[in-house]
Amino acid sequence: MAELAQSSGKSGGKRVKRMPVRVDLTAMVDLAFLLITFFMLTTSFQKPRKMDVAMPAGGPPGAVSDKTTMTICLGTKNQAVYYLGMADKPLTVPKLTGYGTQIRTAILEMTKQVYASTGKTMMVLIKPAEHSVYENLVDALDEVNITKVPSYAIATISAKDINMLKEKGIY
Numbered sequence: 558m559a560e561l562a563q564s565s566g567k568s569g570g571k572r573v574k575r576m577p578v579r580v581d582l583t584a585m586v587d588l589a590f591l592l593i594t595f596f597m598l599t600t601s602f603q604k605p606r607k608m609d610v611a612m613p614a615g616g617p618p619g620a621v622s623d624k625t626t627m628t629i630c631l632g633t634k635n636q637a638v639y640y641l642g643m644a645d646k647p648l649t650v651p652k653l654t655g656y657g658t659q660i661r662t663a664i665l666e667m668t669k670q671v672y673a674s675t676g677k678t679m680m681v682l683i684k685p686a687e688h689s690v691y692e693n694l695v696d697a698l699d700e701v702n703i704t705k706v707p708s709y710a711i712a713t714i715s716a717k718d719i720n721m722l723k724e725k726g727i728y
Contacts (some may be wrong), residue, residue: 571644608702619680623648624675625665628682629660630718631689632727636695639663641671644717653725656696664704679705684714686722 623642630638636655642648654660664681671679681701685694694711701709722728 626680630687632722636727681709
């Protein structure tokens with residue numbers, strides 16, 4: 558233990574030699590390794606999340622009604638064009654939209670419109686362009702999954718869709 562020497566206020570007082578204080582850290586090191594071991598053994602790592610996409614295995618393409626099909630063409634600048642129907646004869650005017658809540662709102666509105674007019678569920682075709690970003694494809698798939706659209710597919714983009722993207726300035 559360390560002692561405290563008090564001086565009497567005189568200038569000629571005794572000097573006391575102080576011993577260095579020694580602290581035993583063995584118990585603290587043991588505790589640190591026990592805690593590290595405990596947290597390593599009890600921690601569960603985040604499991605990767607994935608979304609299943611069922612891609613067709615081949616064969617002839619199935620018939621899809623123009624009245625129940627929404628087409629989303631992915632362009633550049635984090636924007637997309639969507640319309641109801643096919644590229645040959647769109648049933649609605651192609652509209653420009655962004656990702657996130659904008660495309661989600663568009664999908665929900667089209668779903669209501671298709672169900673009101675036909676009484677059937679909607680099919681969504683997602684067509685990524687050559688210059689679109691992979692992240693935008695994932696975002697579009699996420700929005701289709703969030704809005705609970707039962708049928709969707711990733712399709713190849715046609716020349717008419719590319720021309721539409723060029724007209725909107727996002728190709």
